Amino acid sequence: MKLAILDRDGVINHDSEHYIKSPEEWLALPGSLEAIARLSRAGWRVVVASNQSGLARGLFTMETLNAIHAKMRKEAAAAGGSIDAVFVCPHGxxxxxxxxxPEPGLFLDIGxxxxxxxxxxxxxxxxxxxLQAASAAGCSPWLVLTGNGRKTWDKGDLPAGTQVVEDLATAVDAWLQET
Known part of the structure:
Protein backbone atom coordinates (compact mmCIF):
# COMPACT_ATOMS: atom_id res chain seq x y z
CA MET A 1 0.00 0.00 0.00
CA LYS A 2 1.25 3.45 -0.94
CA LEU A 3 0.41 6.13 1.62
CA ALA A 4 0.76 9.92 1.53
CA ILE A 5 0.16 12.17 4.53
CA LEU A 6 -0.80 15.79 3.95
CA ASP A 7 -1.13 18.75 6.24
CA ARG A 8 -4.36 20.62 5.53
CA ASP A 9 -4.06 24.40 5.88
CA GLY A 10 -1.47 25.86 3.54
CA VAL A 11 -1.01 22.57 1.66
CA ILE A 12 -4.48 21.59 0.42
CA ASN A 13 -6.31 24.84 1.12
CA HIS A 14 -5.56 28.50 1.72
CA ASP A 15 -4.47 29.20 5.27
CA SER A 16 -5.54 32.09 7.48
CA GLU A 17 -3.86 33.58 10.52
CA HIS A 18 -7.42 33.83 11.88
CA TYR A 19 -8.02 30.08 11.37
CA ILE A 20 -10.38 28.37 8.96
CA LYS A 21 -13.57 28.52 11.02
CA SER A 22 -16.30 27.53 8.55
CA PRO A 23 -16.82 25.52 5.37
CA GLU A 24 -17.19 28.83 3.50
CA GLU A 25 -13.67 29.85 4.55
CA TRP A 26 -12.17 26.58 3.29
CA LEU A 27 -10.85 27.29 -0.23
CA ALA A 28 -8.68 24.79 -2.08
CA LEU A 29 -5.29 25.90 -3.36
CA PRO A 30 -4.94 25.74 -7.15
CA GLY A 31 -3.97 22.24 -8.26
CA SER A 32 -4.19 20.61 -4.82
CA LEU A 33 -7.39 18.65 -5.40
CA GLU A 34 -6.18 17.49 -8.81
CA ALA A 35 -2.93 16.34 -7.16
CA ILE A 36 -4.93 14.29 -4.64
CA ALA A 37 -6.91 12.83 -7.54
CA ARG A 38 -3.70 11.74 -9.28
CA LEU A 39 -2.58 9.96 -6.13
CA SER A 40 -5.96 8.26 -5.80
CA ARG A 41 -5.95 7.11 -9.43
CA ALA A 42 -2.47 5.64 -8.88
CA GLY A 43 -3.77 3.58 -5.95
CA TRP A 44 -2.37 5.69 -3.11
CA ARG A 45 -4.16 6.26 0.17
CA VAL A 46 -4.29 9.94 1.08
CA VAL A 47 -4.52 10.88 4.76
CA VAL A 48 -4.70 14.37 6.24
CA ALA A 49 -2.95 15.12 9.56
CA SER A 50 -3.80 18.53 10.96
CA ASN A 51 -3.38 20.54 14.15
CA GLN A 52 -6.74 22.15 14.87
CA SER A 53 -6.23 24.20 18.02
CA GLY A 54 -9.21 26.33 17.01
CA LEU A 55 -11.26 23.63 18.73
CA ALA A 56 -9.46 24.15 22.05
CA ARG A 57 -9.64 27.92 21.57
CA GLY A 58 -13.42 27.75 21.08
CA LEU A 59 -13.26 29.24 17.58
CA PHE A 60 -15.36 26.44 16.09
CA THR A 61 -17.03 23.22 17.16
CA MET A 62 -16.33 19.62 16.19
CA GLU A 63 -19.53 19.75 14.15
CA THR A 64 -18.18 22.71 12.17
CA LEU A 65 -14.80 21.02 11.73
CA ASN A 66 -16.57 17.92 10.41
CA ALA A 67 -18.49 20.15 7.97
CA ILE A 68 -15.21 21.71 6.78
CA HIS A 69 -13.75 18.25 6.22
CA ALA A 70 -16.91 17.08 4.46
CA LYS A 71 -16.50 19.99 2.02
CA MET A 72 -12.82 19.13 1.52
CA ARG A 73 -13.65 15.48 0.82
CA LYS A 74 -16.54 16.38 -1.47
CA GLU A 75 -14.37 18.75 -3.52
CA ALA A 76 -11.59 16.16 -3.70
CA ALA A 77 -14.12 13.58 -4.91
CA ALA A 78 -15.45 16.02 -7.53
CA ALA A 79 -11.88 16.29 -8.83
CA GLY A 80 -11.61 12.48 -8.94
CA GLY A 81 -9.73 12.01 -5.69
CA SER A 82 -10.31 10.43 -2.32
CA ILE A 83 -9.16 11.43 1.14
CA ASP A 84 -9.16 8.19 3.12
CA ALA A 85 -9.01 9.72 6.59
CA VAL A 86 -8.49 12.93 8.50
CA PHE A 87 -6.49 12.79 11.74
CA VAL A 88 -6.77 15.88 13.94
CA CYS A 89 -5.10 17.17 17.07
CA PRO A 90 -7.79 19.21 18.87
CA HIS A 91 -5.47 20.49 21.60
CA GLY A 92 -4.05 23.94 22.20
CA PRO A 102 5.79 18.86 16.06
CA GLU A 103 5.22 15.76 18.20
CA PRO A 104 4.84 12.62 16.04
CA GLY A 105 1.66 11.27 17.69
CA LEU A 106 -0.70 11.87 14.76
CA PHE A 107 1.69 10.12 12.39
CA LEU A 108 2.27 7.20 14.74
CA ASP A 109 -1.49 6.81 15.08
CA ILE A 110 -1.82 6.76 11.28
CA GLY A 111 0.85 4.05 11.10
CA LEU A 131 8.35 18.51 8.96
CA GLN A 132 9.63 17.85 12.48
CA ALA A 133 6.70 15.53 13.25
CA ALA A 134 7.18 13.71 9.96
CA SER A 135 10.89 13.26 10.58
CA ALA A 136 10.36 12.09 14.18
CA ALA A 137 7.92 9.44 12.92
CA GLY A 138 10.39 8.19 10.29
CA CYS A 139 8.47 9.68 7.39
CA SER A 140 9.96 11.59 4.46
CA PRO A 141 9.36 15.35 4.99
CA TRP A 142 8.41 17.52 2.01
CA LEU A 143 8.12 21.29 2.40
CA VAL A 144 5.66 22.92 0.03
CA LEU A 145 6.19 26.64 -0.52
CA THR A 146 2.47 27.43 -0.35
CA GLY A 147 0.82 28.63 2.85
CA ASN A 148 3.59 29.32 5.37
CA GLY A 149 6.10 27.35 3.31
CA ARG A 150 8.17 30.29 2.08
CA LYS A 151 8.52 31.67 5.63
CA THR A 152 9.50 28.19 6.82
CA TRP A 153 12.07 27.91 4.01
CA ASP A 154 13.49 31.37 4.77
CA LYS A 155 13.98 30.49 8.45
CA GLY A 156 15.98 27.41 7.47
CA ASP A 157 16.95 24.66 9.91
CA LEU A 158 14.80 22.04 8.19
CA PRO A 159 15.02 18.40 9.26
CA ALA A 160 17.64 16.37 7.43
CA GLY A 161 16.44 15.02 4.11
CA THR A 162 13.61 17.51 3.67
CA GLN A 163 12.63 17.95 0.03
CA VAL A 164 11.48 21.42 -0.99
CA VAL A 165 8.93 21.89 -3.78
CA GLU A 166 6.69 24.67 -5.06
CA ASP A 167 3.35 23.10 -4.16
CA LEU A 168 1.47 19.86 -3.55
CA ALA A 169 1.11 19.18 -7.27
CA THR A 170 4.90 19.27 -7.69
CA ALA A 171 5.38 16.96 -4.71
CA VAL A 172 2.85 14.49 -6.11
CA ASP A 173 4.62 14.55 -9.49
CA ALA A 174 7.85 13.51 -7.72
CA TRP A 175 6.13 10.83 -5.61
CA LEU A 176 4.47 9.26 -8.62
CA GLN A 177 7.76 9.22 -10.55
CA GLU A 178 9.44 7.32 -7.70
CA THR A 179 6.96 4.44 -7.86
Missing amino acids: PDEGCGCRK RRYDTDLRDVPVAGDSLRD
Missing part, protein backbone atom coordinates in the same frame (compact mmCIF):
# COMPACT_ATOMS: atom_id res chain seq x y z
CA PRO A 93 -0.32 24.64 21.99
CA ASP A 94 0.14 24.65 25.77
CA GLU A 95 -1.66 21.38 26.53
CA GLY A 96 1.46 19.22 26.15
CA CYS A 97 -0.21 16.44 24.17
CA GLY A 98 1.70 13.95 22.06
CA CYS A 99 -0.49 14.40 19.00
CA ARG A 100 0.14 18.08 18.33
CA LYS A 101 2.77 18.56 15.66
CA ARG A 112 -1.01 1.94 13.67
CA ARG A 113 -4.42 2.43 12.05
CA TYR A 114 -3.08 1.50 8.63
CA ASP A 115 -0.83 -1.21 10.07
CA THR A 116 2.09 0.11 8.05
CA ASP A 117 5.69 1.10 8.54
CA LEU A 118 5.98 4.86 8.16
CA ARG A 119 9.57 4.74 6.96
CA ASP A 120 9.80 6.91 3.86
CA VAL A 121 6.05 7.68 3.73
CA PRO A 122 5.97 11.16 2.16
CA VAL A 123 4.50 13.97 4.23
CA ALA A 124 3.69 17.34 2.65
CA GLY A 125 3.63 20.28 5.04
CA ASP A 126 4.15 24.03 5.00
CA SER A 127 5.47 24.55 8.53
CA LEU A 128 8.51 23.44 10.46
CA ARG A 129 6.33 21.55 12.95
CA ASP A 130 4.86 19.46 10.09
Whole structure:
Protein backbone atom coordinates (compact mmCIF):
# COMPACT_ATOMS: atom_id res chain seq x y z
CA MET A 1 0.00 0.00 0.00
CA LYS A 2 1.25 3.45 -0.94
CA LEU A 3 0.41 6.13 1.62
CA ALA A 4 0.76 9.92 1.53
CA ILE A 5 0.16 12.17 4.53
CA LEU A 6 -0.80 15.79 3.95
CA ASP A 7 -1.13 18.75 6.24
CA ARG A 8 -4.36 20.62 5.53
CA ASP A 9 -4.06 24.40 5.88
CA GLY A 10 -1.47 25.86 3.54
CA VAL A 11 -1.01 22.57 1.66
CA ILE A 12 -4.48 21.59 0.42
CA ASN A 13 -6.31 24.84 1.12
CA HIS A 14 -5.56 28.50 1.72
CA ASP A 15 -4.47 29.20 5.27
CA SER A 16 -5.54 32.09 7.48
CA GLU A 17 -3.86 33.58 10.52
CA HIS A 18 -7.42 33.83 11.88
CA TYR A 19 -8.02 30.08 11.37
CA ILE A 20 -10.38 28.37 8.96
CA LYS A 21 -13.57 28.52 11.02
CA SER A 22 -16.30 27.53 8.55
CA PRO A 23 -16.82 25.52 5.37
CA GLU A 24 -17.19 28.83 3.50
CA GLU A 25 -13.67 29.85 4.55
CA TRP A 26 -12.17 26.58 3.29
CA LEU A 27 -10.85 27.29 -0.23
CA ALA A 28 -8.68 24.79 -2.08
CA LEU A 29 -5.29 25.90 -3.36
CA PRO A 30 -4.94 25.74 -7.15
CA GLY A 31 -3.97 22.24 -8.26
CA SER A 32 -4.19 20.61 -4.82
CA LEU A 33 -7.39 18.65 -5.40
CA GLU A 34 -6.18 17.49 -8.81
CA ALA A 35 -2.93 16.34 -7.16
CA ILE A 36 -4.93 14.29 -4.64
CA ALA A 37 -6.91 12.83 -7.54
CA ARG A 38 -3.70 11.74 -9.28
CA LEU A 39 -2.58 9.96 -6.13
CA SER A 40 -5.96 8.26 -5.80
CA ARG A 41 -5.95 7.11 -9.43
CA ALA A 42 -2.47 5.64 -8.88
CA GLY A 43 -3.77 3.58 -5.95
CA TRP A 44 -2.37 5.69 -3.11
CA ARG A 45 -4.16 6.26 0.17
CA VAL A 46 -4.29 9.94 1.08
CA VAL A 47 -4.52 10.88 4.76
CA VAL A 48 -4.70 14.37 6.24
CA ALA A 49 -2.95 15.12 9.56
CA SER A 50 -3.80 18.53 10.96
CA ASN A 51 -3.38 20.54 14.15
CA GLN A 52 -6.74 22.15 14.87
CA SER A 53 -6.23 24.20 18.02
CA GLY A 54 -9.21 26.33 17.01
CA LEU A 55 -11.26 23.63 18.73
CA ALA A 56 -9.46 24.15 22.05
CA ARG A 57 -9.64 27.92 21.57
CA GLY A 58 -13.42 27.75 21.08
CA LEU A 59 -13.26 29.24 17.58
CA PHE A 60 -15.36 26.44 16.09
CA THR A 61 -17.03 23.22 17.16
CA MET A 62 -16.33 19.62 16.19
CA GLU A 63 -19.53 19.75 14.15
CA THR A 64 -18.18 22.71 12.17
CA LEU A 65 -14.80 21.02 11.73
CA ASN A 66 -16.57 17.92 10.41
CA ALA A 67 -18.49 20.15 7.97
CA ILE A 68 -15.21 21.71 6.78
CA HIS A 69 -13.75 18.25 6.22
CA ALA A 70 -16.91 17.08 4.46
CA LYS A 71 -16.50 19.99 2.02
CA MET A 72 -12.82 19.13 1.52
CA ARG A 73 -13.65 15.48 0.82
CA LYS A 74 -16.54 16.38 -1.47
CA GLU A 75 -14.37 18.75 -3.52
CA ALA A 76 -11.59 16.16 -3.70
CA ALA A 77 -14.12 13.58 -4.91
CA ALA A 78 -15.45 16.02 -7.53
CA ALA A 79 -11.88 16.29 -8.83
CA GLY A 80 -11.61 12.48 -8.94
CA GLY A 81 -9.73 12.01 -5.69
CA SER A 82 -10.31 10.43 -2.32
CA ILE A 83 -9.16 11.43 1.14
CA ASP A 84 -9.16 8.19 3.12
CA ALA A 85 -9.01 9.72 6.59
CA VAL A 86 -8.49 12.93 8.50
CA PHE A 87 -6.49 12.79 11.74
CA VAL A 88 -6.77 15.88 13.94
CA CYS A 89 -5.10 17.17 17.07
CA PRO A 90 -7.79 19.21 18.87
CA HIS A 91 -5.47 20.49 21.60
CA GLY A 92 -4.05 23.94 22.20
CA PRO A 93 -0.32 24.64 21.99
CA ASP A 94 0.14 24.65 25.77
CA GLU A 95 -1.66 21.38 26.53
CA GLY A 96 1.46 19.22 26.15
CA CYS A 97 -0.21 16.44 24.17
CA GLY A 98 1.70 13.95 22.06
CA CYS A 99 -0.49 14.40 19.00
CA ARG A 100 0.14 18.08 18.33
CA LYS A 101 2.77 18.56 15.66
CA PRO A 102 5.79 18.86 16.06
CA GLU A 103 5.22 15.76 18.20
CA PRO A 104 4.84 12.62 16.04
CA GLY A 105 1.66 11.27 17.69
CA LEU A 106 -0.70 11.87 14.76
CA PHE A 107 1.69 10.12 12.39
CA LEU A 108 2.27 7.20 14.74
CA ASP A 109 -1.49 6.81 15.08
CA ILE A 110 -1.82 6.76 11.28
CA GLY A 111 0.85 4.05 11.10
CA ARG A 112 -1.01 1.94 13.67
CA ARG A 113 -4.42 2.43 12.05
CA TYR A 114 -3.08 1.50 8.63
CA ASP A 115 -0.83 -1.21 10.07
CA THR A 116 2.09 0.11 8.05
CA ASP A 117 5.69 1.10 8.54
CA LEU A 118 5.98 4.86 8.16
CA ARG A 119 9.57 4.74 6.96
CA ASP A 120 9.80 6.91 3.86
CA VAL A 121 6.05 7.68 3.73
CA PRO A 122 5.97 11.16 2.16
CA VAL A 123 4.50 13.97 4.23
CA ALA A 124 3.69 17.34 2.65
CA GLY A 125 3.63 20.28 5.04
CA ASP A 126 4.15 24.03 5.00
CA SER A 127 5.47 24.55 8.53
CA LEU A 128 8.51 23.44 10.46
CA ARG A 129 6.33 21.55 12.95
CA ASP A 130 4.86 19.46 10.09
CA LEU A 131 8.35 18.51 8.96
CA GLN A 132 9.63 17.85 12.48
CA ALA A 133 6.70 15.53 13.25
CA ALA A 134 7.18 13.71 9.96
CA SER A 135 10.89 13.26 10.58
CA ALA A 136 10.36 12.09 14.18
CA ALA A 137 7.92 9.44 12.92
CA GLY A 138 10.39 8.19 10.29
CA CYS A 139 8.47 9.68 7.39
CA SER A 140 9.96 11.59 4.46
CA PRO A 141 9.36 15.35 4.99
CA TRP A 142 8.41 17.52 2.01
CA LEU A 143 8.12 21.29 2.40
CA VAL A 144 5.66 22.92 0.03
CA LEU A 145 6.19 26.64 -0.52
CA THR A 146 2.47 27.43 -0.35
CA GLY A 147 0.82 28.63 2.85
CA ASN A 148 3.59 29.32 5.37
CA GLY A 149 6.10 27.35 3.31
CA ARG A 150 8.17 30.29 2.08
CA LYS A 151 8.52 31.67 5.63
CA THR A 152 9.50 28.19 6.82
CA TRP A 153 12.07 27.91 4.01
CA ASP A 154 13.49 31.37 4.77
CA LYS A 155 13.98 30.49 8.45
CA GLY A 156 15.98 27.41 7.47
CA ASP A 157 16.95 24.66 9.91
CA LEU A 158 14.80 22.04 8.19
CA PRO A 159 15.02 18.40 9.26
CA ALA A 160 17.64 16.37 7.43
CA GLY A 161 16.44 15.02 4.11
CA THR A 162 13.61 17.51 3.67
CA GLN A 163 12.63 17.95 0.03
CA VAL A 164 11.48 21.42 -0.99
CA VAL A 165 8.93 21.89 -3.78
CA GLU A 166 6.69 24.67 -5.06
CA ASP A 167 3.35 23.10 -4.16
CA LEU A 168 1.47 19.86 -3.55
CA ALA A 169 1.11 19.18 -7.27
CA THR A 170 4.90 19.27 -7.69
CA ALA A 171 5.38 16.96 -4.71
CA VAL A 172 2.85 14.49 -6.11
CA ASP A 173 4.62 14.55 -9.49
CA ALA A 174 7.85 13.51 -7.72
CA TRP A 175 6.13 10.83 -5.61
CA LEU A 176 4.47 9.26 -8.62
CA GLN A 177 7.76 9.22 -10.55
CA GLU A 178 9.44 7.32 -7.70
CA THR A 179 6.96 4.44 -7.86
